[in-house]
Amino acid sequence: MPIAQYFKPAFLERPSPDNTVYKHTFNFRKIWKMTVLITAAVALIPLISITTIDYNVTQRALESEILLRAGRVASNTKRSIDFFLAKHKSVLDFLINDNTFEEIKNTQHLTEILNHLKTGFGGFVDIGVINSKGIQTAYIGDYKLEGKDYSNQEWFKKAVEHGVYISDVFLGFRNQPHFVIAVKRVYSIGEDQKSLIKDFYLLRATIDTEHFNELLSGLELSGMGDAFIINHNGIIQTPSRIHGDVLKKIDIPIPEYSEHTEVREYMDSKKNINIVGYAYIPDTNFILMIVKNKAQLMKAWYSTRSVLIIFLALSITIILGVILSMTTYLVNNLYTADKKRAMAMHRIGYDNKMATIGRLAAGVAHEINNPLAVINEKAGLIKDMFIYQHKYDKDEKLINLVDSVISSVQRCGNITHRLLNFARHLEVSIQSVNIRNLIDDVLGFLGKEAEYRSIKVIVDIPDNLPDMVCDRGKMQQIFLNLINNAFAAIESDGTLKIEAREKNSNFCIITVSDTGCGIKAADLELIFEPFYTTKASKGGTGLGLSITYGLVSEAGGYIKVESEVGKGTHFMVTLPYKHNRGKKEEKIANTLS
Amino acid sequence: MRILLVDDEADYVSTLAERLSFRGIDAQWALSGRQALKYLETEKYDLAVLDIKMPKIGGIELKKEIQKKYPNMKFIYLTGHGSEDDYQKGVADSVHYLIKPVNIDDLIKMMKKVMEGKD
Numbered sequence: 105m106p107i108a109q110y111f112k113p114a115f116l117e118r119p120s121p122d123n124t125v126y127k128h129t130f131n132f133r134k135i136w137k138m139t140v141l142i143t144a145a146v147a148l149i150p151l152i153s154i155t156t157i158d159y160n161v162t163q164r165a166l167e168s169e170i171l172l173r174a175g176r177v178a179s180n181t182k183r184s185i186d187f188f189l190a191k192h193k194s195v196l197d198f199l200i201n202d203n204t205f206e207e208i209k210n211t212q213h214l215t216e217i218l219n220h221l222k223t224g225f226g227g228f229v230d231i232g233v234i235n236s237k238g239i240q241t242a243y244i245g246d247y248k249l250e251g252k253d254y255s256n257q258e259w260f261k262k263a264v265e266h267g268v269y270i271s272d273v274f275l276g277f278r279n280q281p282h283f284v285i286a287v288k289r290v291y292s293i294g295e296d297q298k299s300l301i302k303d304f305y306l307l308r309a310t311i312d313t314e315h316f317n318e319l320l321s322g323l324e325l326s327g328m329g330d331a332f333i334i335n336h337n338g339i340i341q342t343p344s345r346i347h348g349d350v351l352k353k354i355d356i357p358i359p360e361y362s363e364h365t366e367v368r369e370y371m372d373s374k375k376n377i378n379i380v381g382y383a384y385i386p387d388t389n390f391i392l393m394i395v396k397n398k399a400q401l402m403k404a405w406y407s408t409r410s411v412l413i414i415f416l417a418l419s420i421t422i423i424l425g426v427i428l429s430m431t432t433y434l435v436n437n438l439y440t441a442d443k444k445r446a447m448a449m450h451r452i453g454y455d456n457k458m459a460t461i462g463r464l465a466a467g468v469a470h471e472i473n474n475p476l477a478v479i480n481e482k483a484g485l486i487k488d489m490f491i492y493q494h495k496y497d498k499d500e501k502l503i504n505l506v507d508s509v510i511s512s513v514q515r516c517g518n519i520t521h522r523l524l525n526f527a528r529h530l531e532v533s534i535q536s537v538n539i540r541n542l543i544d545d546v547l548g549f550l551g552k553e554a555e556y557r558s559i560k561v562i563v564d565i566p567d568n569l570p571d572m573v574c575d576r577g578k579m580q581q582i583f584l585n586l587i588n589n590a591f592a593a594i595e596s597d598g599t600l601k602i603e604a605r606e607k608n609s610n611f612c613i614i615t616v617s618d619t620g621c622g623i624k625a626a627d628l629e630l631i632f633e634p635f636y637t638t639k640a641s642k643g644g645t646g647l648g649l650s651i652t653y654g655l656v657s658e659a660g661g662y663i664k665v666e667s668e669v670g671k672g673t674h675f676m677v678t679l680p681y682k683h684n685r686g687k688k689e690e691k692i693a694n695t696l697s
Numbered sequence: 698m699r700i701l702l703v704d705d706e707a708d709y710v711s712t713l714a715e716r717l718s719f720r721g722i723d724a725q726w727a728l729s730g731r732q733a734l735k736y737l738e739t740e741k742y743d744l745a746v747l748d749i750k751m752p753k754i755g756g757i758e759l760k761k762e763i764q765k766k767y768p769n770m771k772f773i774y775l776t777g778h779g780s781e782d783d784y785q786k787g788v789a790d791s792v793h794y795l796i797k798p799v800n801i802d803d804l805i806k807m808m809k810k811v812m813e814g815k816d
Contacts, residue, residue: 473777474706477797481712484801488719517798524796 113436132442136435143427148420155416163405170379170401171367177323178381178394179365181331184319185385185392192285192311193268195225200289200307208307209233209242218244227315229282234260234306245310247277263288263306270388273313273333273341273350281313281341281350317342328397334358335389347372347395356380359391369398447650454651458581469520476516483509522548536571537579539604539614546583547602550591557596565604569612573682578655585652586616586675593620593673610680611661617674623667631665698812699741702726703733703759704748704775709797716801722808730754734762742770744808749776760792771811775799 115132199217200208207213214231221228230245238255254260263269263286271284286308293301320331320342332344338358340348347355355373359366365383372378379401381394399406487506490496497503522545543563547554554561572579583602590600598619607613623631632653656663661679700717702724704710710726717724725740727733730751736742745763747756754762760772777797793807 470777473797474709477777477799478706478709478712480798481709481716481801485712485716488716492719513798514800521796 113432113439115436115439132435132439135438136431139431139435140427143431144424147423147427151419151423152416155412159409159412163409166402166405170396170398171381174379174381174394174396175365175367176381177325177329177331178367178383178392181320181323181394182365182383182385182392185316185333185390188316188319189270189285189385189388192225192227192309193270193287195221196285196287196307196309197268200287200305205233205235205289205291205303205305208305211242211244214242214244221309227311229278229310229312231307231309234286234308236264236304240308241305259284259286260306263308264304266387268387270390272335272339272389275351276310282310283313283316283341284308284310313342323394325394325396326401328400330393330395332393332395333385333390334393336391341390344395347393354393356395359393447654451651451654465523469523472516473520476513476520480510480513480517483513534573534575536573537576538571539569539612540565540567542576542579543583543602543604543614546580546587549584550587553591554600557591557594559591559594559596560599562599562601564601566606569604569606570681572612572679574659574679578659579679582652582655582659582677583614583616585648586677589648589675590616590618590620590673593618593622595620598672607678610682611678612681614677614679615674616677617672619672622669622671622673623665624669628665628667632663698722698743698808700724700808701733701736701740701742701745703728703730703745703751703756705729705751706748713801717805720801720805722805730756730759730762733759737763737766742767744771744773744812746773746775746804746808749774773804773807773811775804 115136203213203217208217214233218228218231221231230243230247230249232240232243232245232249234240234254238253238257238260240249240252240254243249243252259269259271267288269284269286271286273281273283275281286306288304288306290302290304293303316333320333323329323331325331328346330345330347332347333341334354335341336358338354340350340352340354343350344354356370356378359368359370359380359382361384363384365381367379367381370378370380377398379396379398381396383392384390385392483506487503487510490499490503490506540563543565547561547563551561553559587600587602594600600619601615601617603615603617605613605615631649633650653663656677656679659679661677663678664676665673666676667673700722702710702714702717704713704726705728707728710728714724714726725736725742727736730753733745745760747759749756751759756774756776763770763772773793773795775795775797793811795804795807
């Protein structure tokens with residue numbers, strides 16, 4: 105048997121009462137279900153709601169904080185890059201404006217300028233002057249680029265158009281990442297500064313990206329953070345720790361253009377969600393990217409979340425456990441109390457009914473007894489006259505007729521005596537009872553029915569069986585119930601057998617067996633339960649056997665049943681010879697003494 | 698053995714007296730307690746067979762009245778009512794108790810038993 109069976113309350117075991125007359129009384133399963141549902145809802149809905157709200161608020165606050173932090177880092181770094189580029193651009197601007205075209209294309213002077221730049225700022229690799237036709241007229245650097253024609257190159261056109269140009273990062277002949285800043289100066293040809301004939305030239309410097317990279321690599325970023333620059337085509341410009349090599353295409357989408365620093369969430373090629381703070385660097389092709397792994401940033405929150413979920417699950421389990429056990433306990437108590445109450449009410453009703461029947465029977469018997477006594481005496485007198493006056497003593501027919509009247513009166517008398525006896529014993533308490541007489545009394549009422557229905561009644565009670573000291577009325581009720589049940593189970597031509605045997609010096613066993621329809625195994629466990637009936641449609645109350653069970657227990661005995669469908673049923677009642685006083689009675693007796 | 702039968706049912710008591718006389722028992726009958734007491738003033742009886750429920754003076758009350766004057770007299774209750782109450786009263790009075798209709802032989806047996814002083 106599963107362990108759950110031990111904890112299962114009785115009311116859950118009971119079959120649905122829908123088909124019985126007590127369908128309104130014992131629907132405790134519904135009460136139990138409703139109580140569990142309502143209590144669980146009242147207890148759990150606020151708990152789950154508050155936890156969910158708190159969970160969402162905390163998660164959103166954390167996410168917002170992460171986004172804000174990424175935005176701040178991106179904004180600060182953008183300013184540093186702006187400053188770096190502006191510084192280099194300003195230097196070139198100063199140089200181009202401080203020197204005339206003639207001065208600046210002087211190789212010696214240009215060499216001096218490059219040396220000063222290398223010493224003062226660092227990062228400058230070479231420098232060149234390009235005239236308005238796109239020809240590099242002067243160049244100081246590692247390569248022989250003097251006279252190189254740039255007129256068809258895109259950067260030249262952009263520099264001419266915007267007055268300044270900052271290139272993407274490229275490897276070039278050096279095979280080292282670097283970028284170019286070019287500034288334009290427009291000047292008047294001739295002596296007069298206000299001359300309308302104007303020309304221009306460009307000062308172009310190559311800058312090593314090493315200094316540029318230091319700006320980004322120096323950032324301390326949480327959550328496996330990565331700071332780097334891409335161009336508008338998504339080509340990585342400065343080294344990235346995670347998202348690809350320099351001059352390779354980035355593995356996350358290129359963020360949309362915005363004048364301000366923005367923060368977005370993107371999924372990379374490894375399906376990681378990344379928090380990306382980015383900023384378009386003005387007047388360049390650069391986009392600053394601050395990329396952080398969301399999962400890493402939320403790691404602390406995830407562990408807190410696990411604790412929260414475990415706590416919630418534990419709370420729900422404990423609350424449900426308490427609700428289930430308390431509800432089950434209370435409803436079971438309610439069920440037991442209600443069952444006892446209904447039993448008591450029915451018992452009172454039953455006892456009242458029996459007492460009324462008793463009074464009625466006694467009244468009827470008394471009323472009949474008097475005229476019966478007159479008939480008896482008159483018939484007796486006629487017979488006496490025949491016998492004692494010898495006038496008709498030879499007329500056998502007349503004597504037989506009178507005898508017949510007297511014997512009929514005797515039969516009626518037996519019935520009224522039995523009725524009176526039965527009624528009287530409904531009120532009597534403990535007395536000595538002969539088992540044979542007791543069974544005969546009960547059978548006396550049912551003899552005719554047995555005869556009509558061809559039920560064979562066998563009574564097997566040894567004469568030497570000792571008398572029982574018990575409440576005769578209650579014993580009559582026990583056997584009247586059992587024998588009535590047996591009669592109800594037998595269709596016709598069946599057999600009812602009542603046997604009594606001595607079990608030991610203290611107990612006797614009385615067996616009531618029938619060859620009726622039998623009881624199903626499933627019903628057998630429940631037949632002594634109050635209000636359990638299979639005869640609801642025929643007016644069964646489900647109390648007969650439960651009352652019988654109660655009466656047998658009260659007398660200090662016990663009752664067992666064996667049955668097989670289609671073959672019959674045996675009720676075995678074990679009763680003590682001496683009445684066992686109940687604990688209550690004993691207590692009262694002790695108190696009184 | 699002289700018997701006094703007291704019962705408010707004239708038909709019954711007269712017939713019973715007659716039947717007893719057939720069996721050699723001298724039985725006088727009265728229809729009420731008062732009549733019975735009147736008979737007792739002039740006659741002597743060994744045993745009274747009393748109905749319990751009678752108008753005015755019931756069998757139990759009558760028995761007490763008679764016993765005051767004739768403490769040696771014996772009694773049998775003969776009633777159509779077999780209630781617990783009657784039974785208990787009979788037992789309390791240590792009086793033998795029979796329920797109507799009764800077999801006359803049983804009644805005579807009981808009378809003899811009572812007269813012999815057997816319980």
